[in-house]
Amino acid sequence: MKTKLLLPVILLFSIFLTACSGGNTNNASGNNGSKAKTDDVIKMVWYPNxxxxxxxxxxxEIGRLISEATGKKVEHQLTTDYxxxxxxLVNNKADLAFTGAQSYVEANKRNKAVQPIAVKTGESGTLDDAKYHSWLAVNVDxxxxxxxxxxxSLDTLANTKFSFVSNSSTSGFKVPSQNIIAxxxxxxxxxNLTQEDLMQGGPLFSQVLFGNSHQGSAVNLLSGKADVAAFCDTCVKDYVEVSKGEANKVGSVYRVKDGAAEPFNTVVDKEFTLMSVTPVLNEPFVANKDSLGQEDFxxxxxxxxxxxxxxxxxxxxxxxxxxxxLYAKKGKERLVAVEDxxxxxxxxLSK
Structure with a gap:
């Protein structure tokens, strides 16, 4: 008797919950539980870097210009984790982002509405040299x-303490891990070495750390927590300067600048040298076109x-x-439209 009385109540409660949630369990791309819709606020998410x-x-400044162009308010969402x-972005909680190439590929795989808007060219002003650099660095001494x-030699990496950025980082994980495995x-x-092995340490490394940003990975090295670190040139450009050699050349030495901001303020004057340098495709600005809308895109x-x-x-x-x-300009650098x-x-790299 009690069971018969409860069933109608449970049914009514379920109908109420469905109504409140809109009764929709799929977005426009079928990748998450909320339907994307445009509104009067553009949310822009930024990586830790x-x-x-x-x-x-x-x-x-970017927010101000976007607001002028669209007539909408722009809200910045700062993060501490890739x-x-x-x-x-994938779950329609943000409209725009500035991401790494690998992160964009991951996001696009999960939600096809995530598409690139533009990417920075190289000094030529074209996509021909639209690249930055993934480094493996060690302390000078x-x-x-x-x-x-x-x-x-990469052979010397065995049994070392190694710092990556994040497993979603192109230059701070994907590229260096592929080079190391190869x-x-x-x-x-x-x-049979895999990327999962590198994330966990053994059988190659004695310990693996993640800096959660390129700056964090670099400081892991300079503070002595790691023997070797992966990070990129553009993310540390404001904190370090070449003290010996040429920029982005194996064997060149970089020094942390006087007055460097956090987190480098604890390792001022420390030096590192590059043991490996690999070109990487530039980072895109991307949008969730479902939540942003084609007009604003x-x-x-x-x-x-x-x-x-x-x-x-x-x-x-x-x-x-x-x-x-955000960018350094040496030549004709600008943003140009780019396709997926x-x-x-x-x-x-993931195949």
Whole structure:
């Protein structure tokens, strides 16, 4: 008797919950539990690398320009974790993001509505040299431990403490891990080495750390927590300077600048040298087109690829100006529209 009385109550309660949730369990792309819809606020999520106080002026300027172009309020969402940023974008909780190539590929795989808006060119002003660099670095006073016959060798990475950025980072994990696996898998002992192995440590590394940002990975190295660290050139450009050699050359030495901001303020004057340098496709600005809408996507793409945007020194700091901005400008750098297929080489790294 009690069971018969409860059934109608449970049924009514279920109907009530369904009504409150809109009765929808799939988004426009079928990838999560909430239907995307546009509104009067554009939410822009930033990775840990770009969430620091040193880039606030660039973030604010970009937000101001987007607001002018669309007539909508822009809200910045700062993060301390790559995964949070990706989840926010994929699950329709953010409209725009500035991501790494690997993170974009991951987000697009889970939600096809996530598409690139624009990417920074190289000095030529074209996509031909639209690349930055993935580094493996070691402390200067320990560099001889990583050499064989006077040259840096990946063989010396075995049994070391290694720092990655995040397993969603292109230059801070995907690219270096692929290079390391390609090298060590030729040896019988490591024939079955996988990216999961590298994330966990054994059988190659004695310990694996994650910096959660490129800056964090670099500081893991300079503070002595790691013997070797993976991070990229563009994310540490405001904190370090070349003290010996040429930029992005194996064997060149970088020094942490006087007055460097957090987290480098604890390792000022420390030096590291590059044992490996690999070019990587530039990071895109991306949008969730379902939550942003095609009209605003087009307006923002036109803004980002305009001459005024490329000449804005709060976003592109001219070389030698002493200014800090999202991008450094040495030549004709600007943003240009890019399609999803441009990132196919990054997809190939996961196959």
């Amino acid at each position: 770009e969430s620091g106080e040193n880039l606030k002026a660039s973030r604010d 995964a949070i940023a990706i989840e926010t 320990k560099q001889d431990k990583f050499k064989e016959n006077g040259k840096f 090298h060590f898998s030729k040896q019988q002992k490591y024939a 087009d307006k923002i793409q036109a803004l980002f690829t305009s001459d005024d945007f490329a000449n804005n020194e709060k976003i592109f700091a001219p070389e030698g100006s002493g200014k800090t901005a 297929k441009w990132y196919d080489p990054i997809r190939e």
